Amino acid sequence: EPEVTQTPSHQVTQMGQEVILRCVPISNHLYFYWYRQILGQKVEFLVSFYNNEISEKSEIFDDQFSVERPDGSNFTLKIRSTKLEDSAMYFCASSVKQGSAGYTFGSGTRLTVV
Amino acid sequence: DAKTTQPNSMESNEEEPVHLPCNHSTISGTDYIHWYRQLPSQGPEYVIHGLTSNVNNRMASLAIAEDRKSSTLILHRATLRDAAVYYCILRGSGGGADGLTFGKGTHLIIQP
Numbered sequence: 663e664p665e666v667t668q669t670p671s672h673q674v675t676q677m678g679q680e681v682i683l684r685c686v687p688i689s690n691h692l693y694f695y696w697y698r699q700i701l702g703q704k705v706e707f708l709v710s711f712y713n714n715e716i717s718e719k720s721e722i723f724d725d726q727f728s729v730e731r732p733d734g735s736n737f738t739l740k741i742r743s744t745k746l747e748d749s750a751m752y753f754c755a756s757s758v759k760q761g762s763a764g765y766t767f768g769s770g771t772r773l774t775v776v
Numbered sequence: 777d778a779k780t781t782q783p784n785s786m787e788s789n790e791e792e793p794v795h796l797p798c799n800h801s802t803i804s805g806t807d808y809i810h811w812y813r814q815l816p817s818q819g820p821e822y823v824i825h826g827l828t829s830n831v832n833n834r835m836a837s838l839a840i841a842e843d844r845k846s847s848t849l850i851l852h853r854a855t856l857r858d859a860a861v862y863y864c865i866l867r868g869s870g871g872g873a874d875g876l877t878f879g880k881g882t883h884l885i886i887q888p
Binding site for chain 2: 695702710718755762
């Protein structure tokens, strides 16, 4: 069964450093997403990406965040200057369609900011 | 997105059927009903989705009320591996908000 692959599985970084989280969505999917889950809290939507541009972003997705699809397979989330409160699990997801198809999630990257 | 209401937790015995309810009284005509689950220390996993008719797949069945204001996820024979948080989420079929809005879901406990 096709999978969404995320790397690394765990990233530790110092406050103020830039991090890039990587995702390889399912190859025939067109919609790509990032979510995060702070320990013990709900899964929160960050951003959706379609046709090489952001289609929607939440209030969490401020100027320190950016997304990119640098080639035909990778989808990245960059956090420019990490803060302690950015520590969370970050999940990438993809879908072939909006709404009328399921979303496939990756197993996540645990980001720890120290 | 329209709001959904689920019980905080449910408990069932292994090898018995489980019926997980979800109320969505403000659902719109174009909203799909999605179910996801999250096993401990894992990412959300797609379970099933539907619009109006009942749906079956290898993981579960989805029973949708005739007025679409509620739905029930049915696990026909629960195993210990089905212990997870189950989320009922409404999603439009296009245009407007795109991200899934996760609530607290139902924490399903399976007793051996």
